[in-house]
Amino acid sequence: MPRTAVRTVSAATAGRYVLAGLRLGLAWIFLWAFVDKLFGLGYATPSQGAWLNGGSPTKGFLSSSATGPFAGFYHGIAGAGWADWLFMVGLAGVGLVLLTGIGMRIGTIAGAVLLMMMWSVTLPPAQNLFLDDHVIYAGLLIALLLLNSGDTLGLGRWWSRTALVTRMPWLR
8 A cells, every 4th residue: 555545544533533533522522511401500600590500591681791683692592491492492402412422413513503592692703803713613514514523432323234224324
């Protein structure tokens, strides 16, 4: 095998592991946000604001931080029970999808939508004309989907071969 072919294979393998590491890191970001909001661990959410203590994971941020063209919409849903449930299920679901590599199509698209909604709460972003970390994370989610990152250090390859996914490939 020519030396350049060995380097290409090694680079491709390294790339898969880098993407898997980014996938797992992003999983931690989503899961940590879920756990902190659920239990109020005192990082972003004080214990009295924990969802389990009757706090709302959406009320504080949406009612006080929403600016720009969608402020009215976000103020209107701030603290609504259904919005709290959707937000928390979204954080946990996207985190678990990224952690396991199972259901990457649904999970990464849902995660990108959630992140873009979070981005749109504070338009324009304080630090940049239009770009912030939510947009970068959303783009990373789409890249993780397109490059089948759930197959490396995840269960994506196994999941894609199950009878269920063979019948319904959109579940991959």
